[in-house]
Every structure is written in C-alpha cells, then in structure tokens.
Amino acid sequence: MSFMSQARKILCLGTALTIAVLLPQVGVAQDVTTWRVQSHWPASSSSYEDSLVRLKNVIEERTEGRVQLQLFEAGALFKAQETFNAVSRGILQMGTISPGYAQDKMTLAGIASGLPFAFHNVWEAAYFHKNLGFEKMLQEEAAQYGVYWATDKVYPTEMVVKNPINSWEDFTKLKIRSSGALQKFLDDAGASTTYLPGSELYPALDTGVVDGAHWGAAQGAASMSLYEVAKYHVKPALNIAGTDVIIVSQKALDKLSEKDQEIVKQALDEQFWYRTNEYQYQERVALSKAMQEQGVQVNTLPDDVQQRLTEVAQKSWDEEGKRSEKAAEALDKLKTFLGELGYL
Numbered sequence: 001m002s003f004m005s006q007a008r009k010i011l012c013l014g015t016a017l018t019i020a021v022l023l024p025q026v027g028v029a030q031d032v033t034t035w036r037v038q039s040h041w042p043a044s045s046s047s048y049e050d051s052l053v054r055l056k057n058v059i060e061e062r063t064e065g066r067v068q069l070q071l072f073e074a075g076a077l078f079k080a081q082e083t084f085n086a087v088s089r090g091i092l093q094m095g096t097i098s099p100g101y102a103q104d105k106m107t108l109a110g111i112a113s114g115l116p117f118a119f120h121n122v123w124e125a126a127y128f129h130k131n132l133g134f135e136k137m138l139q140e141e142a143a144q145y146g147v148y149w150a151t152d153k154v155y156p157t158e159m160v161v162k163n164p165i166n167s168w169e170d171f172t173k174l175k176i177r178s179s180g181a182l183q184k185f186l187d188d189a190g191a192s193t194t195y196l197p198g199s200e201l202y203p204a205l206d207t208g209v210v211d212g213a214h215w216g217a218a219q220g221a222a223s224m225s226l227y228e229v230a231k232y233h234v235k236p237a238l239n240i241a242g243t244d245v246i247i248v249s250q251k252a253l254d255k256l257s258e259k260d261q262e263i264v265k266q267a268l269d270e271q272f273w274y275r276t277n278e279y280q281y282q283e284r285v286a287l288s289k290a291m292q293e294q295g296v297q298v299n300t301l302p303d304d305v306q307q308r309l310t311e312v313a314q315k316s317w318d319e320e321g322k323r324s325e326k327a328a329e330a331l332d333k334l335k336t337f338l339g340e341l342g343y344l
Helices: 003-027 046-062 080-088 109-114 122-130 134-143 168-172 180-189 198-207 218-223 250-255 258-294 303-321 325-340
Strands: 033-038 067-072 094-097 147-157 159-161 175-177 192-194 212-214 232-235 239-249 297-300
Touching: 033 250, 046 067, 046 147, 046 218, 046 239, 046 258, 067 258, 080 094, 080 147, 080 239, 109 134, 109 180, 109 239, 109 303, 109 325, 122 134, 122 147, 122 239, 122 258, 122 325, 134 147, 134 325, 147 250, 147 258, 168 303, 175 198, 180 192, 180 239, 180 303, 198 212, 218 258, 239 250, 239 258, 250 258, 258 297, 303 325
Parallel strands: 033 067, 033 094, 175 192, 175 212, 232 297
Antiparallel strands: 094 239, 147 239, 159 212, 159 232
C-alpha cells in the first residue's frame, strides 16, 4: 500500500471516530422547560429583584438551564387575585402572591397573612412556620388545589402615614390602603380601609385618596417611593408574617425529572431562610437611609392606642380560627406558642 493510500485510510478513520463521538452528544441534547411566572410585585418593588430574580437565577443555575423562568411583573398577565387560580389550573406554572389573595380557597390564609399584634419578633414567626409545622399545614391545604406552596420570607408589615398618629382619634380618622386579614382588622379597629394594587398606591397617597398604607415595611415603602409623600413610619409592626408566597403548579412540577423537582423544592426552602435574614438587614438600612435623606420620622403609637389595637386584634384571631378545623388547629398551636413566650 502506498504512503498516500495509508494516509487516506487514517484520515477516514479519524473522521469516522470524530463523528461517532459527536453523534451521541446530539442525541442527548437537553430539553428546556420554560415556566411563566406572574408576580404580585411591580418591577420597582425590592422583592421583585431580591426574591423573584434571585430565585430565577438559583433554579436556572442548579438545573443547568433545564428549567427557565420567564418573569412577568404585577398585572402583566393576570390580576393579583387571579394568580392562585391560574396556577391551580396550570395556566401559569408559577406565581407570587400574598396569602390574602387566596382567601376564597385557603382557610389558613388569614393566619398566614399574619394575625395582627401576635408575634413580637421575626424569629418567632419563622419558628412557627418551619419548626412548629404551620408551613406544612399550608402546603397540605394548597395541595388540594394542585398548588405547591412555599413562603418566600417572614417579615414585619408596618404602615407609613402622611400625618403622625398621636391619639386614638387620629387613628380612627385614617383612610388606609390594606389587604387580607389586616384590612379587616383595621376596619374593625375603626379606620377606613380600601384595597389598591401596588401600581396605584403611590398616586393614591400623593392625591390624598388614602392617608396611609402598608407595603411590607421600610424597604417596601422605600422601593415604592412612598416616603416621598408619607413622612411618618409607624411602629410597632401591624403584624409579622409570611406575607409573600411563591406558588407552583403541581402539574408543572410533576413534569420535571425527579432531580429537577428536588432542586426546585430545595431552592424554595432555602429561599425562606435566605430572604428572611436578608430582609431584616435591609429593613434597618432602608429606614436609616430614609430618615437621613428624606426626613422620615418614626411614629411610635401611644401606649393607649397600642392597647386598644391589641384588644381588637385578639378578637379577630378567633374569627380566623372559625374558618375550618385546620384553621382552629393552627390557631390553637399559635396561642400555645405565644403563651409559652409570655405574650398571652
């Protein structure tokens, strides 16, 4: 065999080996699953970036791109109150909501939204959710509707107002933007409340449609520019609770491989602890900055106002416990815990 013939044979063999190596790689090209995610946060809200975008990055990185999240800000596809049903029916694969938006389905929603004047510290709410089983109760109830429930974080809800509250009379004159169990509580306490989506909150405060509002606490108020028109930050917190929730279509979850299902669930569980701790730090920073740069003042409610609000709050707790046997069980669990802490 001539030298040229041998060279051609070697070249052909090398080409064949190269093709043999490449062909299996083409055959196992990974499938990409894209989930549409409707948020209840406007893109300007701090939690849109810090919670939702963070979760997107974690899931996409850990699944090596097999699961992609397509994010939509509040109102882009559905109204906030319609998101639970859209996820339940599988029209959306994921969403973020406040528990109050699912009150017609979730009997535990009122307790999840945060019973007013219950917890005094963030760690107490976290312990109640994760160590005392409340999160598991929420997941069991949501599962009836084909929804996987994961609390994003627990944090305080605190009002901002245009004028300071120095008396009970000042409080009862307020027109407040609220939602969920807190809205009913504030109504029962004598204030006038209304629900407004986040996109309408700033103009409502600016024009005097409402005198005060809650959107998270200091960080939420700052991210929504509320301190531009409301210079008083009210303490103590109206509640401390898992006011933001990530919901996933169980149908969408079941379509993933077992490995990717576990990755998503683990990412959601980690999100709770990461964001709960991060949020406490960010609260301190946001309020300090607002006080230094925008002249915001802390308005601590007078003792008599706090006492009257606490009395009204405790009556509202019992109403939430009447919603179902599970709600009664959760409320008993909560009262026992608060009693052990010396609050009851």
